[in-house]
Amino acid sequence: MLHIILLILKIIGIILAVVLGLILLCVCVVLFVPVRYRVHGEYEDSFRGKAQVHWLFHILSIKAWFDSGGKDMGFVVRIFGKSLFDSRRNEKKSSDNTKKKEDKTPPPKDISIKQEREDSKKPVIAEKKVMADTTADIKKNEDTESRMKAGKTVSNVKTGENKGRKKNWFQKMILKFKGIKESFAKKLSQIREKFRNLLEKLSHIREKKDRIMDIFRREETKAALSKVKKIIFRILRHIKPVKLKGEVYFGFDDPAATGYALGGLSLLYPVFKDQVALYPDFEKEIFKGWVDVRGRIRIAVFVYAALALFLDKNVRQTIRFFKKL
DSSP states (O other), X not given: OHHHHHHHHHHHHHHHHHHHHHHHHHXXXXXXXXXXXXXXXXXXXXXXXXXXXXXXXTTEEEEEEXXXXXXXXXXXXXXXXXXXXXXXXXXXXXXXXXXXXXXXXXXXXXXXXXXXXXHHHHHHHHXXXXXXXXXXXXXXXXXXXXXXXXXXXXXXXXXXXXXXXXXXXXHHHHHHHXXXXXXXXXXXXXXXXXXXXXXXXXXXXXXXXXXXXXXXXXXXXHHHHHHHHHHHHHHHHHHSOSEEEEEEEEXXXXXXXXXXXXXXXXXXXXXXXXXXXXXXXXXXXXXXXXXXXXXEEOHHHHHXXXXXHHHOHHHHHXXXXXXXX
């Protein structure tokens, strides 16, 4: 019985060891297998460029392209060689859907029958309009006669109404003046409050500025900044392209401008050295060339940088200082 229990435990231990080994292998693959990238661009009357990113023998690959001359742009995502997303396929589907919608639009109906019906109704409508116009003229004449009779009586009433209107207009002007005065006083009070709030904010900003300067004067923050600087330079060195090749032909109308451009680019010579060739043209205006960049990125470098910053005492202390502000 004991022998069977030990055998079962042995099998369970082997299975756990295999599972842990597979997990560790997957973690190492994710951390240490590099993500490789390649970018190629060229310019001659129009810009054309291609970019490719792949990981672990092209298990995951992303391709993108751009052509300003042909106005072509898109990208493809593939996993194990099968396209997960393709922009060209989506564009074809959208164009097919629009064509189907256009085909489904109903044909225009015959309007000849409607026009015949409307033409048959027109003489009846014209007769009705003539009758209505005659009745309207009779009513207008009756209204003018009644207004002439009532005008004499209304003229006497208007003189009394004008006096009342003048008094009401004067009272309304006084009320408007009071309202303007009150609104102006309110606006002045609001401006004063805003000015006070602004002064308070400025005082708080000055206090924060003094606190921040005190934090930057501490030795812990100086050590933390030097640590961050080292890690950033390490990441930049890692991201830097492994291979860089290219040729650039340039020239301006003025030969002096071409010379100045060549002098400015020569300052960057330690960066690209013999990898990018420059061909200045002092006789004509020209600009064309191509560049090919290749490199790799490992996730382990970023994980190491994050852990190094997290475990550093000075970095944690400076973060606490800034949180207390």
